[in-house]
Every structure is written in structure tokens, then in C-alpha cells.
Amino acid sequence: MTDLRENVERFWRAAEARDWTAFAATLAEDVVYVLPQTGERISGRERYVRFNREYPGDWHLRVERVVAEPGRVVTWLRFTVGGRETDALSFFTADASGLIAAITDFWPEPYEPPAGREHLVERS
Amino acid sequence: MTDLRENVERFWRAAEARDWTAFAATLAEDVVYVLPQTGERISGRERYVRFNREYPGDWHLRVERVVAEPGRVVTWLRFTVGGRETDALSFFTADASGLIAAITDFWPEPYEPPAGREHLVERS
Numbered sequence: 001m002t003d004l005r006e007n008v009e010r011f012w013r014a015a016e017a018r019d020w021t022a023f024a025a026t027l028a029e030d031v032v033y034v035l036p037q038t039g040e041r042i043s044g045r046e047r048y049v050r051f052n053r054e055y056p057g058d059w060h061l062r063v064e065r066v067v068a069e070p071g072r073v074v075t076w077l078r079f080t081v082g083g084r085e086t087d088a089l090s091f092f093t094a095d096a097s098g099l100i101a102a103i104t105d106f107w108p109e110p111y112e113p114p115a116g117r118e119h120l121v122e123r124s
Numbered sequence: 125m126t127d128l129r130e131n132v133e134r135f136w137r138a139a140e141a142r143d144w145t146a147f148a149a150t151l152a153e154d155v156v157y158v159l160p161q162t163g164e165r166i167s168g169r170e171r172y173v174r175f176n177r178e179y180p181g182d183w184h185l186r187v188e189r190v191v192a193e194p195g196r197v198v199t200w201l202r203f204t205v206g207g208r209e210t211d212a213l214s215f216f217t218a219d220a221s222g223l224i225a226a227i228t229d230f231w232p233e234p235y236e237p238p239a240g241r242e243h244l245v246e247r248s
Contacts (some may be wrong), residue, residue: 038237040245051244065215067198072191074198076215087160087232089213091189091200097128106213109234113162120175121164 001099005068011100015052016061021079022107024049035105057081061088126222129192132199135224139176140185148173152223159229181205185212 007026015024024045033042033051042048059081065073077088088107095101113121128198131150138147148169157166157175183205198221201212212231219225237245 031175035237037232037234039234039248040237040241041248042245047244051241054241056240066197067193067196067215069191070194074188074191075173087129087230089154089232093190106211106230106232107235108161108213108230108234110161110163111231113159113164117164117175117178119164120171120178124163124165 004071004073004092004094004100005066007094007100008068008073008092009063009066012063012075012077013059014040018053020049020053023052026099026100028095028101029111031100031102033103033105035107037107128195128197128216128218128222128224129190129225130218131218131222132192132210132216133187136185136187136199136201142177144173147176150234152219152221154226155224155226157227159172159231180187206218 004046011023011026014020014026016043027045029045030043031045031048035041042051058093059079061080062078063075064078065089071094074090075090075092078091079086079099086107086109088105090106091104092100093102130208135150138144138150149162149216151169151172153169154167155169155172157172159165166175183203185204186202188202188211189200195218196217199214199216201214203210203212210231210233211234213228216224217226
């Protein structure tokens with residue numbers, strides 16, 4: 001029984017290091033990866049490792065925040081690819097042995113604020 | 125000393141009920157609200173309550189997931205406005221008395237998946 005928080009931290013270290021053996025070792029065999037923004041879903045460890053291994057570009061990640069409770073973890077990353085930095089938000093759940101069973105990823109993009117709230121906000 | 129998780133759950137119930145007195149009671153006076161996607165920032169309870177009170181439309185929210193540890197909470201909402209449902213992800217921290225001190229919100233939008241990974245994914 002592995003602690004999910006430790007497993008998720010190992011998962012991100014292995015991704016950044018392109019250590020796909022260590023990466024795969026954090027995942028349940030029937031892991032499910034879901035991207036609600038595109039409606040995509042990847043089922044199974046082998047496919048999900050390939051998806052990450054094949055991801056193009058010289059990408060790097062830095063963990064900004066981890067919030068964890070037993071069996072549930074959220075990470076907020078700063079992800080850099082092609083000189084551009086973006087946020088990535090990932091919700092993890094564990095199987096009975098503490099391996100990563102499900103990952104739901106969100107990749108929010110910059111947008112222009114709607115008009116009508118300038119009297120309340122500062123812009124950075 | 126209030127538990128931050130309880131406070132955040134009260135915060136969302138009060139928002140959905142438009143009970144702005146109960147909503148304000150969950151917030152530190154110097155609460156900071158940050159929207160990284162637009163670079164907007166709102167400082168102070170009074171302004172932040174106004175921002176929510178003035179938000180246009182017949183919006184509704186449903187809490188999809190809460191992940192909490194002492195002093196840090198993340199919520200994943202399904203937010204409906206104008207017949208359209210979207211995800212909203214919020215990272216909370218507490219002040220020493222357990223009130224909400226900082227909120228960072230992300231509003232990810234749908235996008236078309238990049239080409240080249242069709243061999244690994246299913247679309248819903």
C-alpha cells in the first residue's frame with residue numbers, strides 16, 4: 001500500500017526525468033486518463049505511458065501546489081513548452097493498493113476578461 | 125478556528141443560495157481572489173462579495189469534488205450559466221482563524237485535440 005501523495009510526487013518527478021519505467025510503476029494497470037476539455041479518454045497503463053512518451057517538444061514541469069487527502073490528490077503545475085508557461089491541474093484517485101487509478105487533467109488557457117467588472121479588479 | 129473544508133462548503137452553498145451575508149462570513153477581511161487566465165486580482169472581502177453578487181445571469185453550481193488537507197482545499201465545480209455547463213477549479217488557503225484568505229480560480233474551456241494521438245484515445 002503506497003501513499004497516493006507520494007506516488008503522485010514520484011509520477012511528476014518521473015515525467016520530468018523521462019523515466020518511463022518509474023512513471024509506469026506509479027500507475028494501476030487499468031488507469032484511466034480523462035481530458036474533459038477535449039472529451040478524450042485514454043484507458044490502460046501501456047497507452048497512457050505511450051501518450052506521455054510521445055508528447056512532442058522540450059516540455060518541463062514544476063509543481064506549484066499539491067493538496068492531498070487519503071485516496072485523493074490534486075496537483076497544480078506550471079508547465080513550460082516552446083518557451084510558453086501554462087497551468088495544468090490534475091485530479092488523481094487511487095486504487096486499493098495506492099496506485100494511480102484515474103487522472104482528470106485540465107489545461108486552462110488565457111482569455112480576455114468580460115467587460116463590466118473593471119471597477120473591482122486590478123490587472124497584472 | 126473553523127475547519128477550512130467546512131468553510132469552503134459553506135461558501136459554495138451560500139453562493140448558490142445568493143446568501144451574501146453567509147458568503148461574506150466565510151472570508152477573511154483581506155481575502156485575495158486571483159484569476160490567472162485573465163491576470164485579474166480582487167483584494168478585500170467587500171469587493172469580492174460585490175464581484176459575486178454582480179455576476180450576471182441565472183448561474184448555478186454543483187460541487188463535483190472536494191480535496192482538503194489542513195489549511196488547503198481544492199474544489200472542482202460544474203457551473204451552469206445560460207444553459208451551458210462548464211468546469212471551475214478553485215484553490216483555497218486559510219488564514220490563522222480558518223477563514224478563506226486566498227482563492228485562485230481556473231475556468232478551462234473546451235478545445236479541439238491536437239492531431240497525432242488518435243491511435244491512443246477515445247472521444248466521448
